Amino acid sequence: MTYREAVRDALSSAMRADDDVFIMGEDIAEMGGSMGVTQGMLAEFGPERVRNTPISEMAIVGTGIGAAMQGMRPVVEIMYQDFLTLSMEQLVNQAAKHRTMSGGQVKVPLTIRTQGGAGWSPGAQHAQQLESWFVHVPGLKVVFPSTPEDARGLLWSSIYDDNTVIFFEHRLLYPLKGTVPDEIEPIELGKARVLRAGSDVTVIAIGRMVPEALQAAEEAEKEGISVEVVDPRTLLPLDEETIITSVKKTTRCVTAHEAVTRGGFGAELAAVVQQGAFDYLDAPIERVGAKFAPLAFAPAMEQWVVPHAADVLEAVKRTVARS
Amino acid sequence: MAKVEKKPRGKDVLSDERLLELFREMLLIRRFEEKVEERFRAGELPGFLHVCIGQEAVAAGVMAALEPDDVIASTHRAHGHTISKGTHVNAIMAELYGKAEGCSHGYGGSMHLYDIEKGNLGANAVVGGGLPAITGAALAFQFRKQERVAVAFFGDGATNTGVFHESLNLAQLWKVPALFVLEMNAWAESTPISQHAPIEDFSQRAVAFGMHSIDVDGQDVEEVYKATREAREFAASGQGPVFLNIRTYRLVGHYIGDPQVYREKDEVNELRESKDPIELLRAQLELSEEEFEALDTEIEAIVEGAVEFAKAGTDPKPEDALKYVYA
Numbered sequence: 184m185t186y187r188e189a190v191r192d193a194l195s196s197a198m199r200a201d202d203d204v205f206i207m208g209e210d211i212a213e214m215g216g217s218m219g220v221t222q223g224m225l226a227e228f229g230p231e232r233v234r235n236t237p238i239s240e241m242a243i244v245g246t247g248i249g250a251a252m253q254g255m256r257p258v259v260e261i262m263y264q265d266f267l268t269l270s271m272e273q274l275v276n277q278a279a280k281h282r283t284m285s286g287g288q289v290k291v292p293l294t295i296r297t298q299g300g301a302g303w304s305p306g307a308q309h310a311q312q313l314e315s316w317f318v319h320v321p322g323l324k325v326v327f328p329s330t331p332e333d334a335r336g337l338l339w340s341s342i343y344d345d346n347t348v349i350f351f352e353h354r355l356l357y358p359l360k361g362t363v364p365d366e367i368e369p370i371e372l373g374k375a376r377v378l379r380a381g382s383d384v385t386v387i388a389i390g391r392m393v394p395e396a397l398q399a400a401e402e403a404e405k406e407g408i409s410v411e412v413v414d415p416r417t418l419l420p421l422d423e424e425t426i427i428t429s430v431k432k433t434t435r436c437v438t439a440h441e442a443v444t445r446g447g448f449g450a451e452l453a454a455v456v457q458q459g460a461f462d463y464l465d466a467p468i469e470r471v472g473a474k475f476a477p478l479a480f481a482p483a484m485e486q487w488v489v490p491h492a493a494d495v496l497e498a499v500k501r502t503v504a505r506s
Numbered sequence: 507m508a509k510v511e512k513k514p515r516g517k518d519v520l521s522d523e524r525l526l527e528l529f530r531e532m533l534l535i536r537r538f539e540e541k542v543e544e545r546f547r548a549g550e551l552p553g554f555l556h557v558c559i560g561q562e563a564v565a566a567g568v569m570a571a572l573e574p575d576d577v578i579a580s581t582h583r584a585h586g587h588t589i590s591k592g593t594h595v596n597a598i599m600a601e602l603y604g605k606a607e608g609c610s611h612g613y614g615g616s617m618h619l620y621d622i623e624k625g626n627l628g629a630n631a632v633v634g635g636g637l638p639a640i641t642g643a644a645l646a647f648q649f650r651k652q653e654r655v656a657v658a659f660f661g662d663g664a665t666n667t668g669v670f671h672e673s674l675n676l677a678q679l680w681k682v683p684a685l686f687v688l689e690m691n692a693w694a695e696s697t698p699i700s701q702h703a704p705i706e707d708f709s710q711r712a713v714a715f716g717m718h719s720i721d722v723d724g725q726d727v728e729e730v731y732k733a734t735r736e737a738r739e740f741a742a743s744g745q746g747p748v749f750l751n752i753r754t755y756r757l758v759g760h761y762i763g764d765p766q767v768y769r770e771k772d773e774v775n776e777l778r779e780s781k782d783p784i785e786l787l788r789a790q791l792e793l794s795e796e797e798f799e800a801l802d803t804e805i806e807a808i809v810e811g812a813v814e815f816a817k818a819g820t821d822p823k824p825e826d827a828l829k830y831v832y833a
Contacts, residue, residue: 236676237676237679239672241668241672243676245639248638248639249639249646250645250646253647254646255649272632272669273669276635277635282831284618285610285628286608286612286614287829288610288622289622289627290833321831
């Protein structure tokens with residue numbers, strides 16, 4: 184099953200099981216979504232539950248909030264995560280805060296699916312990775328799967344979580360194939376996955392940088408460096424225990440994401456690791472991410488700005504060289 | 507007492523008894539707001555506050571026309587809506603004092619009054635911020651084939667926000683049972699319409715989406731009731747949302763302590779003489795001095811009781827601040 188099919192399967196399964204689940208977003212019905220994720224769903228569920236919307240990110244997120252507060256479990260697709268910026272007020276001031284502001288009277292079980300990522304020259308407004316913005320907002324949960332199995336199990340759990348979850352998908356991961364259980368197995372939010380065991384360096388990677396980190400680990404092994412790859416999968420809440428346990432074992436840490444390095448999620452990971460494993464560290468924590476620039480269009484510039492397996496490998500080698 | 511002429515009654519839609527109840531409710535809102543202002547100036551209330559003096563007939567009239575299962579989303583000027591939707595003044599006052607007995611248990615404050623049991627989905631401190639959730643609540647009612655409506659309150663300032671236009675467009679497109687209640691008091695904080703909108707008739711903005719709109723005199727509680735009832739029937743019967751273009755007057759500043767340097771004192775005094783919804787209704791009901799004084803004394807006691815209730819309330823534990831971040 185591909186990553187794209189895994190997302191679709193979680194959506195369809197939830198909608199078959201539960202009348203309170205519906206999806207809405209721009210071009211998701213006849214067109215099946217700009218990335219084809221919801222293809223075929225209109226035919227099965229009809230236009231009431233697979234709702235095409237106007238280009239109104241504030242209103243479709245806000246409408247999702249209102250329906251969720253009535254006990255429904257809406258899944259809103261924001262076509263590109265760059266467009267989340269248009270719905271920030273609703274996400275940050277409304278969805279995240281209703282529960283606290285009401286003194287616990289309200290739940291907002293809303294899921295926002297979105298995608299993005301560089302690698303196909305979409306330009307600066309269709310390729311950002313903004314996940315770290317939302318990790319800064321109490322009341323939201325943030326999920327970013329990197330495999331089909333995780334995408335399916337985590338999306339199911341996100342839909343059935345009683346909080347608003349921002350669910351990030353990566354554009355380049357959609358065709359990625361992987362094995363999944365026959366039946367959907369919900370994956371608890373806030374649990375990391377160790378994708379590869381190693382003893383010298385821990386690479387904590389998210390999104391597209393997970394397969395890149397695995398590739399770097401293969402290369403490193405040829406040079407005698409044993410790399411452990413950990414995918415937090417859920418950024419908020421974060422499985423600090425798995426991360427710290429891994430770094431205590433390996434004594435070195437590299438963080439990797441496609442978002443710009445400065446202020447990125449790697450900074451939070453580095454803070455967690457130095458707090459939890461300071462005495463174990465044999466080298467400064469290395470952060471791998473995009474260079475600090477709006478993404479340029481020309482493929483040569485784009486590829487130079489965003490990180491790849493080679494950048495992870497270099498960072499791994501730097502940590503080893505220090506000790 | 508202001509000099510007002512008794513207006514000729516139109517079609518009798520509310521009995522004198524019901525009108526008297528609404529008068530009582532409006533007076534309760536007025537006395538509550540006056541007390542809030544007094545206690546704020548005495549330094550007892552944290553934060554900052556917006557009172558709805560002059561707009562009481564909108565809250566009372568709209569809510570009188572709703573059914574108990576209908577839901578509302580209010581604004582930063584929320585006390586009147588919350589009282590009229592059925593929350594006891596004790597719980598509201600306790601919220602303003604930041605007490606656990608408050609309607610939001612001390613987590614919300616004046617601008618975030620909630621009472622889910624009463625159908626109050628919360629007051630919103632971001633202008634226009636509550637509108638799309640009302641479209642969404644109405645969508646849920648439509649999905650579930652429930653005969654309920656969702657009601658958004660907002661001011662003329664909110665009609666300039668993008669989310670207002672997106673929310674109304676979507677509501678009309680999907681014909682959800684929502685009411686969009688514009689309390690047109692002609693001021694966006696300190697900014698008059700002449701500086702914030704190129705039109706004066708805001709119903710044009712709803713009509714632009716093909717939405718049914720009704721103009722209402724917001725100082726006349728019976729008119730507000732009638733229009734809301736008509737709107738509710740329209741929306742609940744599946745014909746789509748309705749825009750209520752309610753002309754009202756804010757007889758006070760934007761917030762308590764607002765020196766109102768942006769408008770003439772004479773203007774406010776003139777409005778208080780001619781547009782006070784409580785005086786207008788009092789004249790219509792032909793209440794005698796004695797009848798009014800008796801009612802007023804009773805209400806003053808209720809409001810004083812709310813202050814005592816609030817002051818005797820429980821201070822939340824500091825660490826309880828983390829209690830409701832996640833469900």
